[in-house]
Amino acid sequence: MYPFNYLRPKSILEAQQQVRLDSESKFIAGGMTLLPAMKHRLANPSHLIDIGQLQELNAIASKDGRLVIGATTKHREVSNHPLVSSSILGLAQLANLIGDPQVRARGTLGGSLANNDPSADYPAAALALNANIVTDERIIPAKDFFLGLYTTCLNDGEMIQEVQFQIPLQSTYVKLKQAASGYALVGVFVAQFGPDDFSIAVTGVGDGVFRWTDAEFALRKKKALPPLQHDQLIEDIHASGKYRAHMTKVLLEKALTQFTQ
Ligand SMILES: Cc1cc2nc3c(=O)[nH]c(=O)nc-3n(C[C@H](O)[C@H](O)[C@H](O)COP(=O)(O)OP(=O)(O)OC[C@H]3O[C@@H](n4cnc5c(N)ncnc54)[C@H](O)[C@@H]3O)c2cc1C
Missing domain, CATH: 3.30.390.50 (CO dehydrogenase flavoprotein, C-terminal domain)
Structure with missing residues (x-):
């Protein structure tokens, strides 16, 4: 692993300031994808901005007829939440099928979407459920968000804050x-x-x-x-x-x- 600086912001605002310290800074949430990549020297961020513990980004609620899930909500929280299973059963099923208990305890919705692995599960839910991906810069419909292999339309330092899923029958x-x-x-x-x-x-x-x-x-x-x-x-x-x-x-x-x- 290459050396890096680790920062733990106390708010979204502080995280936004820290990520702009250097063009090679990166957010880290669950670390389930980024840390293995760093260990294999496939990623070399100068600063890791740890947003995983920011409570402002961790929520599950229904708003304006949509199910809204915060970016740092863990897979396990999605799979266990009664509002998710009662409104979008497929989403709860999906979260419960990700990896293993350890991955579900740490991995996050925002990290999975930002990473856009071609074999990841959440991108399928986001696309099928006409999700809006809300960042600190804009609202991106899922159909415009995924650009192919490990690529999304996110700009450097752009933070996913929440995902709004359309509720199906x-x-x-x-x-x-x-x-x-x-x-x-x-x-x-x-x-x-x-x-x-x-x-x-x-x-x-x-x-x-x-x-x-x-x-x-x-x-x-x-x-x-x-x-x-x-x-x-x-x-x-x-x-x-x-x-x-x-x-x-x-x-x-x-x-x-x-x-x-
Ligand atoms: C053993 C193992 C098995 C797995 N199995 C599966 C599986 O079956 N299905 C599946 O879908 N996934 C699987 N995963 C991946 C897992 O779901 C990860 O949790 C997920 O891909 C990344 O989430 P994270 O929070 O850990 O992101 P991190 O590793 O912290 O970050 C990943 C990337 O997203 C960026 N990022 C993180 N949060 C944000 C944000 N809010 N805004 C903008 N950028 C952000 C980071 O900068 C980084 O580039 C597995 C992982 C492991 C290690």
Whole structure:
């Protein structure tokens, strides 16, 4: 690990000032992704600004018909909160399927979205639930936020503060786990907003999370589900692209059996 300075701000304002001390400064929240990257010398921040303990960023509430979750809310808090399971069951299910108990106890919603791992779970929920990602600079619709492999539209030093999820009629998340890490080999988030209005987001399969619009169209028209067509399928030691595409359809079928008609 390269040397770095560690700062622990007492407020959002102080964190914003500290992150601007140096262009190589970075926020750290749960540290579940950033610390391993630093240990492998894949990341070399000059200052770590620890926002993980800022209470202002940790909250779960409903506001203006949306479920609002603060950026530093831990995966475990999302999975256990009654408001999450009663309003967006799929989101509680998803949080409970992330990694292992240790990761769920430290990892945060904001850190997961900012990192945008192509096999991470939360990006699928954000996209399917038409989330707004609220930063200290602007409000970003999820459809504009994810720009592909580990890339988002966040500027340097821009802080995610909360995520506002649209509340569907019903939702579910189904995941085929990569056995060693728990990351999604395939993850499918399905949200239903009206009788024939489904939103389907897929993670683990392409170079970034994406909406499976052909399947949404088929459900709207009450047609058979099509095979998944995608240009950038992940091929790695864990699974071929063909297998991932096949399993995406299998998981969607499984997800739909969990919906009440
Ligand atoms: C063993 C293991 C298994 C895992 N399994 C899964 C899994 O199954 N599914 C899954 O989705 N994830 C998995 N993860 C990742 C985990 O969910 C992390 O919690 C998450 O990716 C990052 O969250 P964090 O709070 O730890 O972020 P950190 O590691 O603290 O930060 C990650 C990045 O986000 C930035 N950042 C953090 N917070 C903010 C913010 N509020 N605003 C702007 N930028 C911010 C940081 O600067 C950094 O670049 C796993 C991790 C491990 C170690």
